[in-house]
Amino acid sequence: MNKKAIAIAISILLLAVVYPCLAQTGGRQKRPLPYEYGRVVIDNYSEQAGLAPVVFEHWIHRTKFTCRVCHLDLGFAMKAGETGITASDNAGGYYCGTCHDGKRVFAEGKTAFQACSKVVTEEDRKRCDRCHSWGKEVKSDFDFFAFAALLPRGRLGNGIDWMAAEELGLVKPASSLDGVFGPFAPYGLPEPPADFALHPPVTGLPNIIFSHEKHAAWNGCALCHLDIFTGRARELIQYTTVENFHARLCGVCHTNVAFPRADCQRCHSEPAQF
Numbered sequence: 001m002n003k004k005a006i007a008i009a010i011s012i013l014l015l016a017v018v019y020p021c022l023a024q025t026g027g028r029q030k031r032p033l034p035y036e037y038g039r040v041v042i043d044n045y046s047e048q049a050g051l052a053p054v055v056f057e058h059w060i061h062r063t064k065f066t067c068r069v070c071h072l073d074l075g076f077a078m079k080a081g082e083t084g085i086t087a088s089d090n091a092g093g094y095y096c097g098t099c100h101d102g103k104r105v106f107a108e109g110k111t112a113f114q115a116c117s118k119v120v121t122e123e124d125r126k127r128c129d130r131c132h133s134w135g136k137e138v139k140s141d142f143d144f145f146a147f148a149a150l151l152p153r154g155r156l157g158n159g160i161d162w163m164a165a166e167e168l169g170l171v172k173p174a175s176s177l178d179g180v181f182g183p184f185a186p187y188g189l190p191e192p193p194a195d196f197a198l199h200p201p202v203t204g205l206p207n208i209i210f211s212h213e214k215h216a217a218w219n220g221c222a223l224c225h226l227d228i229f230t231g232r233a234r235e236l237i238q239y240t241t242v243e244n245f246h247a248r249l250c251g252v253c254h255t256n257v258a259f260p261r262a263d264c265q266r267c268h269s270e271p272a273q274f
């Protein structure tokens with residue numbers, strides 16, 4: 001084998017075998033099971049108030065809404081616990097309470113159950129438990145495995161290829177919520193720039209193909225610009241460190257919710273040039 005072939009073999013081995021075993025979320029934590037991936041446990045106030053912490057599942061919600069509806073229009077932070085949601089926010093129709101108000105009817109003709117309220121009857125308690133459920137046996141209306149069985153498989157994360165599921169029309173996440181911010185982008189999205197390749201500064205490592213079009217389907221534009229990416233000429237970004245891409249930039253989403261960093265080849269997908 002010549003040097004090039006060895007370099008290719010090593011980089012493929014690293015990408016395909018070694019790294020996924022070492023890291024799902026970057027550290028040595030236990031890899032979450034497919035139905036746990038994207039789960040957020042929120043407990044700034046609940047336990048203090050004598051209630052179980054709240055469990056929020058991304059897999060249930062992302063089948064119904066795009067990321068931007070919640071993280072842009074409704075203002076949820078992209079870090080667990082950071083929004084500081086309170087019971088009165090929810091009761092006043094903000095955050096979870098925007099949808100979980102006991103009135104809003106969704107696509108399937110169902111009404112989402114109501115979030116927090118001050119007055120609590122015995123009947124209400126069951127409802128409280130649906131969200132304040134951490135550490136409890138609470139019956140769910142949603143069966144992860146039955147749902148995932150209908151969708152294209154992914155390697156890591158939820159074990160679902162969400163991108164393909166959306167493209168095939170098997171999930172149709174709404175990009176706006178009636179009465180909240182009006183229809184999203186009434187004049188259409190700005191034209192996304194064409195796909196481009198990012199070249200990691202390491203010989204033999206496959207380039208990263210970044211698709212604006214595919215990202216816009218879930219994220220619109222403003223979820224990334226200007227908060228995460230400035231949109232300056234992309235030549236500039238090669239001066240940042242890999243830690244920035246893996247953890248701080250692409251990793252904002254590709255750590256806990258979109259497919260994780262350990263799925264190296266999904267980003268480093270273009271064969272290396274020598």
Ligand code: HEC
Nearest residue numbers: 061065066067070076078079080081082083252253256257
């Ligand atoms: C129905 C609303 C909703 C949708 C849709 C949604 N999220 Fe979230 N997301 C939340 C909430 C709520 C939190 C927790 C915020 C908090 O704890 O303050 C969260 C947290 C996160 C976090 C931080 C997770 C952690 O463990 O720190 C990331 C990353 C994230 N979301 C990305 C996404 C991406 C990417 C999408 C689209 C694929 C998406 N979200 C869709 C509501 C949503």
Ligand code: HEC
Nearest residue numbers: 054055056065095096098099106110112130131140141142
């Ligand atoms: C953009 C609208 C929206 C927001 C915001 C939202 N949800 Fe939901 N959520 C839904 C819909 C729609 C369903 C499905 C309801 C149904 O079919 O019964 C759902 C389902 C759920 C379920 C599933 C219950 C079960 O049977 O397993 C839980 C728990 C839940 N949401 C918690 C939350 C929490 C906690 C928040 C805030 C941190 C939140 N949701 C924010 C729309 C939303």
Ligand code: HEC
Nearest residue numbers: 042043044045046049054085086087100115116117128131
């Ligand atoms: C749709 C999901 C949802 C449901 C249903 C729900 N809550 Fe909450 N609740 C939350 C979230 C999210 C928080 C913030 C959690 C945290 O940071 O501890 C919260 C926090 C609270 C708090 C903490 C103290 C405070 O003032 O913020 C109380 C008390 C509370 N809820 C009461 C209730 C009661 C009572 C019910 C049932 C009638 C209920 N909640 C049902 C989502 C829900």
Ligand code: HEC
Nearest residue numbers: 190191192193215216219220221224229230231232233234
């Ligand atoms: C998932 C994150 C993400 C989303 C969503 C996103 N972009 Fe970008 N955008 C990037 C990255 C990464 C770059 C390159 C780095 C930089 O310039 O900051 C970029 C660069 C750009 C550039 C400069 C292109 C160049 O060749 O220098 C434009 C223009 C742009 N984006 C427009 C858009 C538009 C319009 C949308 C919505 C249709 C959008 N972006 C959605 C991440 C995103």
Ligand code: HEC
Nearest residue numbers: 162163208210214218219223249250252253258259266267
């Ligand atoms: C705002 C959140 C967000 C950011 C930031 C982000 N992505 Fe994504 N990306 C997603 C979501 C959501 C998907 C859909 C697939 C999924 O959820 O697993 C996706 C899908 C992808 C795919 C799969 C495309 C395909 O053809 O199937 C690639 C590759 C990718 N992202 C690369 C990147 C790279 C590289 C960056 C940084 C330059 C980045 N992403 C930043 C949210 C994000």
Ligand code: HEC
Nearest residue numbers: 019198199200202208238242245250254261262263264267
């Ligand atoms: C979400 C997309 C994504 C995933 C998944 C991903 N990378 Fe990267 N990686 C990038 C981006 C973007 C860069 C920076 C490219 C640039 O500098 O232009 C990068 C750069 C690198 C570099 C260059 C290092 C340096 O010193 O600058 C290495 C090595 C690397 N990645 C290895 C990996 C390995 C191994 C995995 C799997 C554990 C992985 N990557 C997973 C997007 C990703």
